[in-house]
Amino acid sequence: MTDMITTLTARPSRMQAFVKSMKRNAFGTPLDAAITIIVFSVLAYWAWLLVDWAVLRAVWRAEDVGDCTEEAGACWSVIAGRHRLILFGLYPFEQHWRSTLACLAIILTVIFSCFPQAWSGKRLTLLWGVGFAAYYLLMEGSLLGLQQVTTDQWGGLALTLFLFASVVLLGMPMGLGLALMRRSDMPVVRGFATLIIDFIRSLPLLTTLFTAAVVVPILLPSWLEGDKIWRVIIAFALFFACYQAEVFRGGFQAIPSGQFEAGKALGLSYWSILGRIVLPQVFRHALPSTINMVVVTFKETAIVIIIGFFDILASAKAAFGTGEWAPHYLEVYVFVGAIYWVFIFSLGQYGEYLKGRMSIAAR
Amino acid sequence: MLTKATVVSMAAAAIAMLPGAVLAESPTVKEIQERGTMLCSGHNGSYFGFVEVNDKNEWKGLDIDICRALTTAILGDPEKAQIVPLSWAQRFPALQSGDVDIIIKATGWTMGRDTELGLQFSLPYFFGGTQFMAHGELGITDATGLEGGTICVEAGTTIERISANYMSTIGVEHTIVSYESAAELRAAYLANRCDAFAGWGPNLAVLRATEIDNPDAHIILSDKLSSEPIAAAMRQGDEDFVDVVNWMLAALLIAEEEGVTKANVAEMAATPPNPRVARLLGVEPGMGERLGLRETWAREMIAAMGNFGEIYDRNLGKDSAYNLDRGLNNLWSHGGVLYAPILD
Incomplete structure (x- = not known):
């Protein structure tokens, strides 16, 4: 050293x-x-x-x-006047402190879980449980005795962050599960996982989400429908999981089968071999592609605009969609682009840091 | 002796006679009354003048105000309207699945929608046509002047087809350039990449009024390529609901004809100038009972939202940022095509 x-x-x-x-x-x-x-x-x-x-x-x-005339430069007045719409969508105006706190809760949860000290199953579960519950209770409000705000009024950056966090959070374990099923010795399990993965990967994301949001309620009885936002999150998470399963599969393939056999020879159980020997290496191999998937997912959340969600891009469009602000759409797009950039650049930089850290461990 | 059944039916009759508790015949209206909110279509963003969001994150616009008027007619309070954001593609499935009760969203009345999609439409409340806007320096007044020119359109819209169809009918050679988004289209036109740009009349006028620093540098050509009747869309099979929506629109128009406004509606109700106004405002009975609503629904609606002219002026007309002419969307007595059915 x-x-x-x-x-x-x-x-x-x-x-x-x-x-x-x-x-x-x-x-x-x-x-x-x-x-x-x-x-x-x-x-x-x-x-x-x-x-x-x-x-x-x-x-x-x-x-x-x-x-704001031809001669003037950027007209940031539109941001000054409309930033609350861009950030929080249709959320009731007087209740914006709640969505501000809820956004902070999610961002802090993400930041805390980036520190190596948080990397244990128990701590991560606790952290995300608390962070997510805080977000949901604040945004929805009825359980805390605040004015109830139904999910169709959620919007802007708050909604984008919520969609992103829940999709990755649900999709990651589902992806790992699918990857394990696909490696199973049981033909039925293996076949089922292969079918799901290949079927969903052959569908465009838009079709999947449109089906979940619009077609499912026509087919299902109303008591089984659930909230639109959860149907969309589950469909999106499944889509994410199928791609992520393939990323994990790549990681698994990089590990020589001798390690499994050695583990068995030592009398370790399947889960011990997996948890203590194989998975840590799989995660390391899969890390670059996983970061890539996460970044792509963050950007893809914007697609929910098609099924009528007020995500940050939709609320940005609403922000310049009135006579008063119509000429200043460029400034609004620059502002939203900057927000995306901050989040995605931080994710990328964190990925670089992780890679550096793991390559030291590999030496 | 009173049997249980008689008591129940007497109670039901008593409830039915109470003001404000009239039993609606339409299943949709009944559902709305039981739910206590009216589910209307919004937009995933803004649609100039029709569906917008103000600085307080509240919906506004012509379509939103018509939804609020309908909500007041049915529930007595415009605040009980719940606006569900929907994309264009999503609006009809959302209506069929019950996510919304009605679509009031700049939606044209077409045969396909009326028949194959299982919808029924109200009276048209707005007429908007496809027109061309061209650079003023070309010195042209109609589309024949576009010979050999370039026309920009938004890709994949009915406007693209209508424009191509019209130009081949009048035999004018031209090039069509399509753009994916409206913003891109505007930028291309303003950068002189096309001579003219085809669009929905109100949108062109809105653009001319807001986006372009010197409105006189642009001219809306006289050709009217199409005129679309814009109407509210409902699920097939509930005729009584269609009646409610039609008479809601009719009441807004009759109020304008008779000069009943948000400001003077109370006064007018106290001393109705003529029998038509008396009937409209529920001073003489008939307006409510026949629709299964309160007798005073129209009075409450006008007190909350104003008449059709006031709604138009507030959102598209002289009191808005767009300052759009009434044009076709004026009363028949003022050179427009809007008229109300007869209130007898």
């Missing part, structure tokens, strides 16, 4: 290394230098245009919307 640190500090500093590589690669020959200068000036010009539009000439306050 000390060796590693000394070698690290012995290297030239980052800045020196950067200057050196620039000298060598970017300004090596006069042609290189010319290309570098041209490319960088174009980039700098673009950056200037962006800053000029988004900051210097921008209009910030909702009351100043009259100043």
Whole structure:
């Protein structure tokens, strides 16, 4: 360990290394230098245009919307005036403190479960149980004696986060279960898992969700219908699980069968072999694709707009969908894009951190 | 001696005679009254002037106000309307599955919907046609001037078909460019990538009024490619509900004809200027009983929402950001095509 640190500090500093590589690669020959200068000036010009539009000439306050003319830059007034609609959709206006707290509960749960200290089955279950219950009780309200807000009024970022968290949370164990079933020695179990996985993967997500939201209530008796949001979450989670099962299967295939046999020879039970030997390695192998799946799922939640849910993209459309704010759709999209970017970039960075951590463990 | 059955039937008769507890004949209305809320269609976003969300996260718009008027007619309180957000594709299945009681969502009355989809429509409450908008500098007034030009449309809409059909009828050579979303279409048109753009009349006018800094730089061509009657859609098989919706719309129009407004409705009810108003406002009986509603439903509805003209002006017309002309959507007596059936 000390060796590693000394070698690290012995290297030239980052800045020196950067200057050196620039000298060598970017300004090596006069042609290189010319290309570098041209490319960088174009980039700098673009950056200037962006800053000029988004900051210097921008209009910030909702009351100043009259100043948003052709000459002005970004009209952030639309965000100032409509951000509560974008973030919380149709949730009753006076109750927004509840959806704010509920969003925080979910975000904190995600952050806490990212720390290695939380990585035990018991702690994760407890954490997510509490986080999820807090979200649901706050949003729905009737159990806490607050005004009841039914799920069809949930919306905006609050709904997107809820959909994402519940889909991943339900889909991950389902995916693992399907992957295990697909590796089973029993032909019926194996065949069933294969059928489910291949069937659902052959359907577009949109069809699956449309069926769950719109067709199921026509077919089922009303007492069996349940809430629309839960039907959609279950369908979405099943879809996620089928893809995730294949990701896990890849992880399983990377593990030599000798390990199983060695485990059996030592007299370990199936679950011990799985839990103590195989799964930790499977998770490591499957991690990059899993992060990918999670990121894709976060973005795909936007598809629920088609079945009439007021997710963040739908509420963004509603935000610029009135005469007053109609010209400023670009600013609204930039704002929503920034929100997506923050979440997805953090997920990606966390994935990188995990990979780094696990490769140290593998050494 | 009173048997149990007589007591029950007497009680039922007594309830039926109480004001505000009239038993509706329509199963849908009965269901709405038992539930205590009316389920109307909203939109997954905003649809200019018809279904929008205001700064307080509340629904507004022409279609929303008509739903609230209907809710007041049936339940006596506009706040009892529950708006369910629906996408365009989802609205008819949602009606059939009972997710909503009625679709009031800029929906055109077509034969396919009326027959194959098992729907029935109310009287049309709005007329909107397909028209072209072109850059003013082209100096044209009708579609013949678009010879050899480029027309932008939204992909996959009826407008795409209507426009192609119309242009081949009048024999004008042109290129059609489709765009996936309305925002993209607008941007393309404003960037001069097309000479004209085909759209639903109210949308074009709304765009001209809001998005474009200099409205005079654009002209809506005189050609009327189609005119769609917009009506409320209901499930087939409940004629009494259709009656309620039709007379709700009729009452809004009659109120406008007779000059009954949100502001003067109480006064008008106290001293009705003529027998028609007296009947409309429930001073003379007949309005409520025949529909299975309260006698004063129309009075309460106008007190809450105003007459049709007030609803239009508030959402699309002179009191809105769009300032859209009444045009066809005026009363027959003012050059429009809206008329109410006869109140006898």
